[in-house]
Amino acid sequence: MYDFISANLPYLLAGISVGGQYAMIAIGYTMVYGILRLINFAHGDVFTAAAYAMVYMNATMPLYLSLPLTILFTVILGYSVERIAYKPLRSAPRMSIMISSIGASYLLQNLMWYITSGLARQYPTIPWISKTVTIFTATTKMVTLVTPVLTLVLVLLLVQLINHTKIGMAMRAVSKDFETSRLMGIKINKVISVTFMIGSFLAAIGSMLYFTNYTAVVPTAGAMPGLKAFVAAVFGGIGSIPGAVIGAFIIGIVENIIKAVGLTTFSDAFTFALLIFILIFKPTGLFGEVIHEKV
């Protein structure tokens, strides 16, 4: 028993930690999808951009400045992506907006590639959470323990925000019925902007945690976590924040179990298999509401 735990604890820890980081990204996906019915393909790249912002800012300024500035930068980036790539297409067919999000993702990736020549950058060390700790038999970084706690705290705060503030109520209204809420005098654009900003804020936090663990930043670093986080969002029921978080943890843990049993080639493919399985048998996910397609 002791051997079994000591052999498998590291997998579980890695799974929980990466699950928490996926959760941070997944919330951004699920909120945007809830409101715009848009898979924001550029979200994973915003996540990467946050990491680069940290790398470059930390080179010139102390940590207490670079941390908040990175978050600010990411929030502005998320906001601008929405303004530039999605807002002009508000009345266009859904397919056009999705193509635009693919284009935005392509642009962000190429831009980051250009700036860094595609070479890996070392993520700066954030003190305390980079410290090494030992739990039972496993040695790991502090961030592994911090991530799930921080994720839960942020999610609780977010749920409070959505349930008990005016902007939260507007968000819920818009995601229920876009047209009617517009008629009711809700400023749609403002709601959408705030949604993107919240999503980007969480992506920035997620990126700090993620890259403290996995320290090399490359332009495509966010693509896979982004897709997986999206799958987590679908798995939990798109539009549902607790669903996204639970989905993310499940994906993070199962992914590491797959690696543990030696099927490493399939660790990414598994996520997609899960996605397809969910889409076919329970398209609304674990906690999603049934959306009726109107004719």
Added chain:
Amino acid sequence: MKVFKIILSLLLAIIACLLIFFSINALDLSALLKEIVPLETMQQDAGLEKAVKRINDCLADGNQNRALRSLNRLLDDYPDKVHLDVQTKLDLFFYRNNKVMLTLGVYVLFFSAALAVSAFLKQQKHQTAVLVAILVASLYAGIYIVEDLVGVNSMLMTVLKKGAIYALLAVSMNLLNGFTGLFSLGQAGFMLVGAYTYAIFTIENTSRAQVYQYYQGGLVQFTLPTLVAILLAGLAAAFFAFLIGLPVLRLKSDYLAIATLGFAEIIRAVLQYDGLGRITNGSNLLRKFTTFNTALFPFAVSGICIALIALLIHSTYGRSFKAIRDDEVAAEAMGINLFVYKQLAFVISSFFAGIGGALLAMYQTTVQAAAFTSAMTYEILLIVVIGGMGSISGSILASFLFIASSEWWLRFLDNVTYIGTFKVPFFRSGFRMVVFSVIIMVVVLFYRKGIMGDKEFGLKSLMEPRKGGKRRG
């Protein structure tokens, strides 16, 4: 009018015959060389003698290109020693441009025949058909001649080859996304199936031990003819599409997109799986399979495929596809079996994606599953959008533009450039792709209809308004 056409076609036929006659009768080079460099001049100069010997050696080896290159150098190096009169110049010209002149001759002959035929045709429809035939023939003759002039490995031919392949890929994706309204992002997966099927079945038997060095020479130990393997590549992709289509085609818009994207990733993982290594060579490169060395091949294959897709779109099936795109509920009410038609479009599109994948493998000369990422699908999707969703000619045009810009015209952006001592800002590796993606975003945002919208660039717009074929112009 009729008499005029007949006389003209006769004249052209005579010219064509002359061209063909001269080309076939072009002197052999070693005899010509004796004319150009007389024996006594040659003996006076050791360097010249060496150069002539080199040309003769090349001819003996059967390496004509190298002989011609050496001849060019000789003519450059010893302009005053060589003896060139009009007769030898003409012979030399025909010798050098043997293949081009022959093609030109055959083409002119074809043209004159078509002209003669059209003189006797009354119906407008038939005349148009003849015209289309002439256009297609001149396109292929043109490619052949240009290829011979600039060389197979020049950038122009590279762009044309890759452009032709991407044209097929874009049109096949357009069939699904533009004409049937199914937003699928599985293109790279089906291309991968096609590319691997093709590669696995055409690796030379003698090279298999080398290619499958980690897997005891692999399981497949026979080679199929190229065209059979290409067909098989399409069928394999279609088969996978059939299986995948059963569950996923019931999904709507973006769910369908993400599900097909997921399947493409799963296909990629499976083909990289070590356990299938004896067939797929694990995650390693496949190479040493049959490739093409002339741009005519991809042009012919994708030309035929695109023509087939165009015919399909103009059939009743095509009209059903468009009905589904425009309004699923209405289409169903009209008696169109949604699932069957969606499945049909999905399988057919994947079939051609598989063929496109096989061509891409041939173009690249090596193929590896790791390269077929979702980024590849996005690239093709962007081509379709730039060309216009629902326009075949738009997709074709956009493919050539896309490939030419990304591989060729914008390449200078990647090089650090100095004008005098002034260093042009921003120019360095990667800038090309930034500029390129900005252009794409501008198209996506402001020219949402793309180059062609859903119109076609046919003979109609070139000539008086009449029914025309759909061919690249």
Added chain:
Amino acid sequence: MKKCLALILTVVMLLPVMALAENYAGEIVIGIYEPASGTSGAGGKQEALGIYYANYLAPTVELSDGVYKVKLVEVDNQSSPDKAPSAAQQLVSEGVSIVLGSYGSGVCIAAADIFDAAGLVAIGISCTNPQVTLGNPLYYRICYLDPFQGTVLANYAKDEFNATKAYTLAELGNDYDVGLAYYFAEAFKGLGGEVKGEEFPKGNSDFTAYLTSAVNSGAEIIFAPTSVEYATQIITQAAANGITIPIMAGDTWDNVRILEAAEGTDLSISVSTFFDEGDTGALAAEFVTGFKAWLNENPEKLANNGGSDIVAAVSALGYDGYMVALEALKRADSGDRDDIADVVAEVTYEGVTGFIAFDENGDAIRDQAFIIKTDNETGTWQFVKVQNVSDIAK
């Protein structure tokens, strides 16, 4: 409108055709086919630096009809086999006489057929996979091969660490990684050891699970011949997870980034490479001092070398590669591709990394590899030993 568009399109497409016939009068062009970006970008830049330094020392070549200036044309193959063919194509159409490169084997294999079709000789510099030259008559190389390197490392693992069980980790689809791990495993099994091998997908950044598997498998040595980008992550995560098993890798790990990542940790990292900076031979010592001075002159070059003046083995090889190319030009006495193809097999050269001559496959006949390990306190490489073929045979 549409007619206009069509017309413009045709004209634009045809214009460059006329510009194609560019000639470098009195110049011979050598192509540099290296990654300047992507996962091998850091190594590719160092290799290119070696070539540029050699060009700086020997900017001309003397043929029987005069002295020619040697011009270098560099293309970036972006470390990716699917981007490589068009980069190779570009070199071919630039009219280069001979090609040098690349760092990383996959891109070489992908470009081999294109060079071959153009009759262009390519000299591989640090691509160690056997498939680069096998079946590609015009591809030569000046470094040793993976079967040799794998054997050297397997012997080292056995002798130095008394290892009987090894864990290998390679990137899926990377010919270099997969090949070297395979040859290491074969050699290690031949010595009576046991091997567990795993592969990770491209773009992976979570190595914790792999490292845990390594520990659980009871391995006494981890062999991870990956690109530098993954290597730094493996090192930092191994340190964070308290891994004490010694780590070994091939020539790619001979890079400043590895030293930076390993500095201050307790890891033991040993690497095989082509060249040792501390080599006291006259040629090597002269190269090292000259190259360092040249690097320190220019901050941009220093940055391309990873921000320090530590001489990477691939720079030394790059230098030798250029010199071998010059030898080939001299022997052919022309810049003509076919002339060069005829004679390149006969070229011999006494380089800073040792004596270079080609065998019938076009591979360099090499019989020694250097083994170095990280000094985690000073952040430098420590020379361990030279391993010869003859030592292994026993």
